[in-house]
Amino acid sequence: MAYDKFTTLVSSAVPLPIENIDTDQIIPARFLKATERVGFGDNLFRDWRYHPDHTPKKEFVLNNPTYSGKILLGGKNFGSGSSREHAAWAVYDYGFRAVVSSFFADIFKNNCLNIGVLPVQVSPAFLETLMEATFANPKEEIVIDLPAQTISLKSSGASESFEINHYKKENMLNGFDDIDYLMNLKNTITEFAEKSPL
Amino acid sequence: MKKTLFDKVWDSHIVKSIENGPDVLFIDRHMVHEVTSPVAFLGLKNRGIKVLYPERTFATADHNTPTINQHLPVSDPLSANQLKALEENAAAHGISYWGLGHEKNGIVHVVGPEYGITQPGATIVCGDSHTSTHGAFGAIAFGIGTSEVEMVLSTQCIMQPKAKKMRINVTGSLQKGVTPKDVALYIISQLSTSGATGYFVEYAGNVFSEMSMEGRMTVCNLSIEMGARGGMMAPDQKTFDYIRGREFTPTGASWDKAMKYWETLHTDQGAVFDKEYHFDGSQIEPMITYGTNPGMGMGISKDIPLAKDLEGGVTTYQKSLAYMDYNEGDSMLGKTIDYVFLGSCTNGRIEDFRAFTELVKGKKKADHVTAWLVPGSHQVEKAIKEEGLLDILHEAGFVLREPGCSACLAMNDDKVPAGKYAVSTSNRNFEGRQGPGSRTLLASPLVAAAAAITGKVTDPRTLLS
Ligand code: SF4
Numbered sequence: 001m002a003y004d005k006f007t008t009l010v011s012s013a014v015p016l017p018i019e020n021i022d023t024d025q026i027i028p029a030r031f032l033k034a035t036e037r038v039g040f041g042d043n044l045f046r047d048w049r050y051h052p053d054h055t056p057k058k059e060f061v062l063n064n065p066t067y068s069g070k071i072l073l074g075g076k077n078f079g080s081g082s083s084r085e086h087a088a089w090a091v092y093d094y095g096f097r098a099v100v101s102s103f104f105a106d107i108f109k110n111n112c113l114n115i116g117v118l119p120v121q122v123s124p125a126f127l128e129t130l131m132e133a134t135f136a137n138p139k140e141e142i143v144i145d146l147p148a149q150t151i152s153l154k155s156s157g158a159s160e161s162f163e164i165n166h167y168k169k170e171n172m173l174n175g176f177d178d179i180d181y182l183m184n185l186k187n188t189i190t191e192f193a194e195k196s197p198l
Numbered sequence: 199m200k201k202t203l204f205d206k207v208w209d210s211h212i213v214k215s216i217e218n219g220p221d222v223l224f225i226d227r228h229m230v231h232e233v234t235s236p237v238a239f240l241g242l243k244n245r246g247i248k249v250l251y252p253e254r255t256f257a258t259a260d261h262n263t264p265t266i267n268q269h270l271p272v273s274d275p276l277s278a279n280q281l282k283a284l285e286e287n288a289a290a291h292g293i294s295y296w297g298l299g300h301e302k303n304g305i306v307h308v309v310g311p312e313y314g315i316t317q318p319g320a321t322i323v324c325g326d327s328h329t330s331t332h333g334a335f336g337a338i339a340f341g342i343g344t345s346e347v348e349m350v351l352s353t354q355c356i357m358q359p360k361a362k363k364m365r366i367n368v369t370g371s372l373q374k375g376v377t378p379k380d381v382a383l384y385i386i387s388q389l390s391t392s393g394a395t396g397y398f399v400e401y402a403g404n405v406f407s408e409m410s411m412e413g414r415m416t417v418c419n420l421s422i423e424m425g426a427r428g429g430m431m432a433p434d435q436k437t438f439d440y441i442r443g444r445e446f447t448p449t450g451a452s453w454d455k456a457m458k459y460w461e462t463l464h465t466d467q468g469a470v471f472d473k474e475y476h477f478d479g480s481q482i483e484p485m486i487t488y489g490t491n492p493g494m495g496m497g498i499s500k501d502i503p504l505a506k507d508l509e510g511g512v513t514t515y516q517k518s519l520a521y522m523d524y525n526e527g528d529s530m531l532g533k534t535i536d537y538v539f540l541g542s543c544t545n546g547r548i549e550d551f552r553a554f555t556e557l558v559k560g561k562k563k564a565d566h567v568t569a570w571l572v573p574g575s576h577q578v579e580k581a582i583k584e585e586g587l588l589d590i591l592h593e594a595g596f597v598l599r600e601p602g603c604s605a606c607l608a609m610n611d612d613k614v615p616a617g618k619y620a621v622s623t624s625n626r627n628f629e630g631r632q633g634p635g636s637r638t639l640l641a642s643p644l645v646a647a648a649a650a651i652t653g654k655v656t657d658p659r660t661l662l663s
Binding site for chain 1: 211213214216217218219220222224226233234236237240241245250251261262274276277279280283325326327329341342343344345346348349352353354355356357358359391392395396425427452491511513514517607608609616626628629630631634635
């Protein structure tokens with residue numbers, strides 16, 4: 001599925017300083033029953049966000065109007081657990097275009113890159129800086145510059161560079177997905193398959 | 199160049215390497231289930247394309263199927279809709295589909311090996327993180343997201359950079375009452391849930407070579423819980439004996455040819471790993487978890503660690519204990535439990551039912567405990583009956599449910615109520631994993647059996663004859 005191109009994102013952030021946020025928290029399994037990709041944003045962090053009677057939990061950050069923006073700041077080891085791409089969809093559909101953490105679980109990171117959410121891995125110290133700046137001033141803007149591979153605080157200019165592999169970066173910049181690429185390799189693939197018995 | 203087992207299998211499946219990018223990897227076999235596939239099939243429809251190799255694709259229903267009255271229509275309309283979608287998609291693309299009621303139906307990672315779909319040296323993927331299970335046969339097997347499911351359906355390939363390599367060696371002799379599940383939970387407790395992120399793990403040492411194929415599957419299954427892309431073990435005579443004669447296993451001349459390849463599947467002497475760990479198997483106790491991730495586990499006789507002894511993450515740790523309503527320094531022994539779940543792709547195979555039955559034989563289930571015994575497949579269910587285990591279980595006050603994922607992720611009705619404690623043989627103890635507000639203690643089938651009998655956390659070694 002194609003997604004919007006990602007070049008430079010300038011936005012305030014929503015801070016969630018919890019470690020090991022697993023995909024069951026991002027979207028609980030009972031919300032995985034759809035056969036289309038719609039409505040996942042509503043159930044992002046469902047059980048942290050709503051009481052069992054569906055009223056919002058006031059203390060949870062997504063229910064706090066002070067914080068908003070297209071960047072989610074998460075604690076270390078973000079996205080561990082299940083391979084459900086629904087977790088990345090929920091993040092995207094809610095309106096986030098980037099998740100910043102000091103460490104990501106593998107499959108979640110890959111799923112994000114496949115659907116147009118940029119995972120930005122920063123040092124623990126810089127994550128701390130971003131969190132503190134956002135708590136001090138919820139309107140504080142963060143600049144994620146994908147072509148330059150940098151993330152910085154607009155006010156102070158504090159900045160760090162981040163890694164992304166070249167191929168995925170090109171895809172994000174252009175809004176391409178892997179299937180477009182693979183479809184062009186069809187002949188090479190079928191030749192390979194013939195040599196590879198079941 | 200000296201190669202590891204992982205190198206050998208990965209390198210032989212590269213269709214193309216992209217400079218400064220991922221490899222295009224050919225996938226031999228693709229397993230599909232109802233939850234992570236509908237959006238992928240929809241993608242194919244939107245692109246106007248068909249599944250490229252339907253004969254390499256296998257579909258089963260497991261994640262949200264009921265575990266009682268499977269002959270009746272599924273009552274939850276959303277689940278029924280997802281099951282119907284898979285059935286229709288499979289039919290439209292000519293994929294074999296083992297739906298509810300089919301004799302081959304069961305959890306995707308249990309039926310794959312049972313029918314010989316899982317083979318050494320193969321690349322196997324599925325939209326489920328515990329696909330790592332199949333690594334027990336010397337395959338490269340890992341979980342993928344729905345975008346990747348769509349890639350494999352349409353092109354039989356995925357695009358990923360090659361993972362780094364880790365070897366975990368466990369040697370020595372295991373104590374009585376220590377099972378493959380305990381070995382895996384022990385390793386995770388040592389490495390943490392992110393300790394192997396970015397790596398593909400090879401397990402080596404006598405502890406693994408002495409395990410049955412079922413035990414090896416349990417260990418490889420849990421690789422993902424320390425963050426690894428997957429885990430694998432070199433195939434040996436036990437592997438070959440297990441797969442010979444199964445429905446999708448080669449026969450005759452193709453078997454001989456396959457064997458020639460399979461016998462090369464081991465890490466060369468002197469091959470280098472990016473990281474290596476050594477553990478002494480004799481130090482491992484029956485394990486239990488006390489927190490809300492699989493790394494929060496300890497020997498059953500130990501006390502819950504003190505926050506002050508941690509290296510960091512104290513707030514997260516305290517949040518986790520608060521959710522469980524446990525205190526640091528508590529002993530787990532004697533804690534009351536309400537539910538017991540025996541099943542899942544981690545411990546839902548025949549060997550697990552044998553172990554559970556051996557411990558409960560001649561005893562009675564505690565009155566206040568609700569026990570869900572869910573075989574991983576119809577074949578496991580059949581074996582439980584044929585081996586006479588069912589009679590022993592009935593005698594002890596247990597009933598058997600029908601196959602499926604069940605309370606492992608609680609997408610069906612098998613949900614542990616809020617605030618209740620479940621000793622589960624599955625793989626995840628995340629907040630709400632077994633139902634909103636549920637509290638999960640991960641353990642082996644023996645620890646689960648001991649809990650079911652006594653109604654509290656109990657060292658199974660005190661009950662084994
Ligand atoms: S049993 Fe649990 S972990 Fe295994 S496939 Fe089913 S839901 Fe996934």
